[in-house]
Amino acid sequence: MCGYMSFISTESLRDERVDQVREGMKQCRHRGPDDTNIWHDEHTCFGFNRLSIIDIDNSGQPLKWGPPETPDRYWMVFNGEVYNYLELRERLAAEDGAVFYTEGDGESIVAGYHYHGAEWVNELRGMFSFVIWDSQEDVAFGARDPFGIKPMYMAKVDDGYVFGSEAKSLRALTGTAQVNVPELQHYLVLQYVPEPASMDQDLSKIESGCSFTLTNGELTQTRYFHPDFQSIPVNNTREQRDLYDRILEVLDDSVAKHMRADVTVGAFLSGGIDSTAIAALAKRYNPDLLTFTTGFKVDGYSEVDVADESARAIGVEHITRWVTEEEMTKTLPLIVWYLDDPVADPALVPLYFVANEARKRVKVVLSGEGADELFGGYTIYHEPLSLRPLERLPHLLHRGLAAVGRALPDGMRGKDMLRRGTLDMEDRYYGNARIFREEQLPGLLRTYDPNISFHDVTDPIYAQSKGWDPVQRMQDIDLFTWLRGDILVKADKMTMANSLELRVPFLDKEVFEVARHIPLSEKLADGTTKYALRKALERVVPPHVLHRRKLGFPVPTRVYLRGDSYAWARDIILNSPTDEYINPQAVMKLLDEHRDGVADHSRQIWTVLVFMLWFDIFVAGTVTPEVPHPQYPVRL
Incomplete structure (x- = not known):
């Protein structure tokens, strides 16, 4: 706004x-x-x-x-x-x-x-x-x-x-x-x-x-806001139906209120259930709804076909914005300028371009952020159930398995499961993104301090969720870390960069009031996540999306950094005046190993590149992105 x-x-x-x-x-x-x-x-x-x-x-x-x-x-x-x-x-x-x-x-x-x-x-x-x-x-x-x-x-x-x-x-x-x-x-x-x-x-x-x-x-x-997850048991089929009806009712009401505007409202549409549900409900209040998606023409990195099928099923006009590798590398400094603080989520790139495309036709878009945190949608939420057998082992055997896990080479199947299964939740779960492990930091970060830990961030959050079930505690961590640190920052910054207002109907106080009472049995069931939400949306979402695992707006950084983008990344690493903080030789080692197929270091490389660009722009002043002057009509 x-x-x-x-x-x-x-x-x-x-x-x-x-x-x-x-x-x-x-x-x-x-x-x-x-x-x-x-x-x-x-x-x-x-x-x-x-x-x-x-x-x-x-x-x-x-x-x-x-x-x-x-x-x-x-x-x-x-x-x-x-x-x-x-x-x-x-x-x-x-x-x-x-x-x-x-x-x-x-x-x-x-x-x-x-x-x-x-x-x-x-x-x-x-x-x-x-x-x-x-x-x-x-x-x-x-x-x-x-x-x-x-x-x-x-x-x-x-x-x-x-x-x-x-x-x-x-x-x-x-x-x-x-x-x-x-x-x-x-x-x-x-x-x-x-x-x-x-x-x-x-x-x-x-x-x-x-x-x-x-x-x-x-x-x-x-x-003033204390998110409190308190399950209310669902004991029979009637109570299940009542829960599903209530979810759909409150979400529909939220979408209706999010459609209030004196300008044209559209919607983002990926291949997942969340954005599809929002678009389908919004269509009830705007029969001429426009939807927008984006993708890269790289196998495995596009949900454009699924979004197209969804748009046809719900009956909306649909617009696709393809993004190229050259656009990604050329525009990243400008994206970092808009960000203010570094956020190393590659999905920023397609989001920036689809927002730019949407702004040519609408002034407001609805999107599906927040459903995973509220309704239990992340696959990692299955982990507490998967690790229960390990957690029940005697203490000495627990310690022995932890030692075996540490001794296994990186990348060996089962190493991460052993490592995580022998840790308490407070030590193993600190949100969705885990880029560099603690033992990797001393060789990379010249200002490394062993007294600084993710516990500084998560311990106060865990302290407020004692007595909750494990998934509720993970949801609470994500609300206070991943959601507000990554998801909502990129959503706000990339849409407002294009003078486009993004609205998120799932993140509504009345929707949360229903979601916070959903029991674990209605979040994870039949091998899926967001179970109650999926059941509630059976009358709204096309069948091909209902139980599909979404990709969102995926970005082929892994592929690009093994090709033409290698030279682009190398130039940033070797020319950024960040030597006081980052060891460039350590980053180049990651980049070379990635290019040569030794390992997939794409997320780590991207994280360092975004910081280096942030430093170049806001600290050193050695990079000055050309910021376009916004020229949009008031009425759309």
Whole structure:
């Protein structure tokens, strides 16, 4: 929906801060090309780039609101959408006498805050990142949505705090990025920087599901959303049917609300059940729905044929964007610039191009992110069941098998199973991406610190899920790591890079309320995942997709790095001025072994390449991507 900056000064506002906010807004113009506005008073400066979706002509920002007696009291910048805004406005008007001056959703936030305080954030159903300034009390209040769909960076400077949608905007105040050394080590293991940190040591993030209050220069953060997985047993066929009906009912309602817009809404469509379900339900509310997919013309790396078949089955017009190897290598520096923090997920590339294609025809797309985390969709969730025989072995035998596992050569079948089967869950599961193992880091990372571990990230999360079943604990880890660190970052950054708003109906508070009660027997059954969701969608999703394992938007980096992209990768490795942090000889060894077919190191190589490009762009300044100026119509 937009990009914003909020500078809250602890003293009288300096003139240069207004200029810096204005400069920072230029760095995120892609997030809102329709309109730009700056507002300031004696303590505060707000900047806003608008992508107009609802109430196109009247709901500009920074938004001014107040009750009739003090109509200028509040100012707000807001990124995202509140999908239940119509219901909230009606309730506020009826119960509190609230007066509204626009038809937009933003006023439902600030008016609710006025009448109900910080707790009002729990009433919002949507994706959001906002900052409100109460000019009467000299207090700032802000929040991010429960799952972290919309970003919020922050930094403390000598005379106040600055918040914003993009890190590169905040650097107008904080200066050139400086490498956050501990987070580089986490990144090389996880392929993303875990919240609340940033790869830039001068910046951090307001965490998903958190709000903050800034009073007299003191920032206080509060977690308002606590995802709590509590199974309710399903004991018979009738209870099963009731569960499946409820899943479909709440998901259909979520899609209906996510379709609320004054512009054209489309949908991404891959070969999996999640995006297909969203598209099929969206078709009920927009008979002329457009769907979009992407792929590479490399065997095994495309779901275009499946998506085409799905589009025909649900009766939608479908558009495919093919991506070439040359486009991937040429565009990656620009993609890293849009990212702000490095994320080493190759799916960023096709997502960027399919978003670019979609933006030619629509202004909003729906997508299927979040279903795996909420409904138990990852294959790795079978692991606790698979490892039960090993976990039941006597302690001494357990230790012996662990020693055997360590002695086996890398790549030997069964080594990983032995290793993982002799570890506690807290030691073996730290999310979906595991790039470099601990023993590989000393030879690669020159700043390696043995006291830094993934436990720094996961232990606080595991501490809040004691007593849950193993799969619930894994889901909770993924909600707080993989989902908000990788999946939602790439979704937001790659779509907003193209001035396209992406909405994710699975990540809805009402959908989560149903999903959190699903028992293990309805997540993993009949050899499949997301069992209850699949059963619920039998009336919606075409049969060829219903039990198919999805690939998403797969990327043939493994193939490309053994061909023409080898020279491209070598040039980045040998020319990037990252020697202080990364051993280039170690990376070249990985690249050469990969090219020669000794092993598949493609994920590790890609992870290092993305960091090197991030460093070249934001720290060294040796790479300057050519950023296209967004030129899109307001109405589509």
